[in-house]
Amino acid sequence: MQWLDRWRRSSLGPRSTLSLHKQAPPSSVFCFPHDVRTLSDADLTAHGDLLARRFLRLCGSTKHVHHSGPRPVVAKYDKAAHLYTVHAVVEVEHSSVDEVIELLAGDMDPSTAHHGFNVFMARVFGADLVAATDVRRCAPTTPSDDDDASDVLSDHDAAMSTLARLERAGLDGCASLKQSVFAHQGLFTKRQSEWLLLDYAKQLSDTSFVRVFKSVDNNVSHPTLERKGHKKTQVMRRHKHLLFGFYVEEKETQMYLERMAASLTGMPSLLFRRRLGRRLTTRRLKIPELTRSCAGCNALFGLRKSVCRLCNEYYCFECTSVQRAETAVHVPLLELRVCHECVQRAKDGSDLDFTTDHVDLAPFINSGCHDPAWLFAISDRAMFRISEGTSDGASTTAWPN
Numbered sequence: 001m002q003w004l005d006r007w008r009r010s011s012l013g014p015r016s017t018l019s020l021h022k023q024a025p026p027s028s029v030f031c032f033p034h035d036v037r038t039l040s041d042a043d044l045t046a047h048g049d050l051l052a053r054r055f056l057r058l059c060g061s062t063k064h065v066h067h068s069g070p071r072p073v074v075a076k077y078d079k080a081a082h083l084y085t086v087h088a089v090v091e092v093e094h095s096s097v098d099e100v101i102e103l104l105a106g107d108m109d110p111s112t113a114h115h116g117f118n119v120f121m122a123r124v125f126g127a128d129l130v131a132a133t134d135v136r137r138c139a140p141t142t143p144s145d146d147d148d149a150s151d152v153l154s155d156h157d158a159a160m161s162t163l164a165r166l167e168r169a170g171l172d173g174c175a176s177l178k179q180s181v182f183a184h185q186g187l188f189t190k191r192q193s194e195w196l197l198l199d200y201a202k203q204l205s206d207t208s209f210v211r212v213f214k215s216v217d218n219n220v221s222h223p224t225l226e227r228k229g230h231k232k233t234q235v236m237r238r239h240k241h242l243l244f245g246f247y248v249e250e251k252e253t254q255m256y257l258e259r260m261a262a263s264l265t266g267m268p269s270l271l272f273r274r275r276l277g278r279r280l281t282t283r284r285l286k287i288p289e290l291t292r293s294c295a296g297c298n299a300l301f302g303l304r305k306s307v308c309r310l311c312n313e314y315y316c317f318e319c320t321s322v323q324r325a326e327t328a329v330h331v332p333l334l335e336l337r338v339c340h341e342c343v344q345r346a347k348d349g350s351d352l353d354f355t356t357d358h359v360d361l362a363p364f365i366n367s368g369c370h371d372p373a374w375l376f377a378i379s380d381r382a383m384f385r386i387s388e389g390t391s392d393g394a395s396t397t398a399w400p401n
Helices: 041-060 097-105 117-128 155-160 162-172 252-265 267-281 340-348 362-366 372-385
Strands: 002-008 073-078 083-089 129-137 174-185 190-205 208-215 225-227 233-235 242-249 304-307 320-325 334-339
Touching: 041 174, 041 190, 041 208, 041 242, 097 208, 097 242, 117 129, 117 174, 252 267, 267 320, 267 334, 267 340, 320 340, 334 340
Parallel strands: none
Antiparallel strands: 002 083, 002 242, 073 083, 129 174, 174 190, 190 208, 208 242, 225 233, 320 334
């Protein structure tokens, strides 16, 4: 799902009045100065379709934005163009495109049983949204032939149910004019502002949907009067040069491809874990030799020391690290402490020729063998059940002086 919000300073709007020719679209996607009261339903729908196409191109030009990570929303400001852009790409897993569209365009207010984008706006802005109304609704340009009088929506239903009007609109999409009033709480003052939006929604395919909103950039179309003082009214401040919307697309195949690509990028770590697991299952078991110094840096041991689970030598904690080894497919990874030398040999692949006969401990356990070497081997194998990232599995009591 993509959400794009673009805003330009009103002072940078066009200085000359554009013609209101029916076939002449606005020269800029950020400027819509037309008086919507004089435009027909077909003209408003055509303008909405043009804005939706330009909005999709803007979404396509920002595909490089990452859709995962700590910051899924990217905002930037172009100082030369005085253009502020906010773009977000969100993946909604384990859901269908109909569920997302229902949330964005057909959510229902349980208190009033009304549908529509106004419910979504109330969820976003909360108490700052004072009022939201549909000023005008455009009738479908190509109604279905099989529609009868019982299927015709009433004015109230058509104003609130965008999804129902979208189903009747067909390939042309549906358009309407929405007016919202916002409250701004300052430190010492309170004021209100409003926007007048051209709302256009279209079902592009069975798996994609676009909805775009464009501000009407004039003070003539449907102004909102605000009382200032006793018997004094003025036109409420209107937000202009605003474009936002969202594009929803179901990409089930793309998610499978991205997972396969992610598995390829993890090949080095997978090979390293398997090398550690192969070395673990084919190593020669022995009792660690008693020593007072680290086998790596020759530093004297303090109260704690560790054993490398591959070479069975004593090391200090600075010369070892906790690694994850894979012994078989669909088997949980083993966390074990390994010295830096064994880690480097596993990364270089220099231990590929290291092979010994695999030792089966079951016969010796059942026979009651009490040889110290085999008892150590049994306890050594059991330690892999404990994560060596913890203090219980990582430390070994030092030998007494």
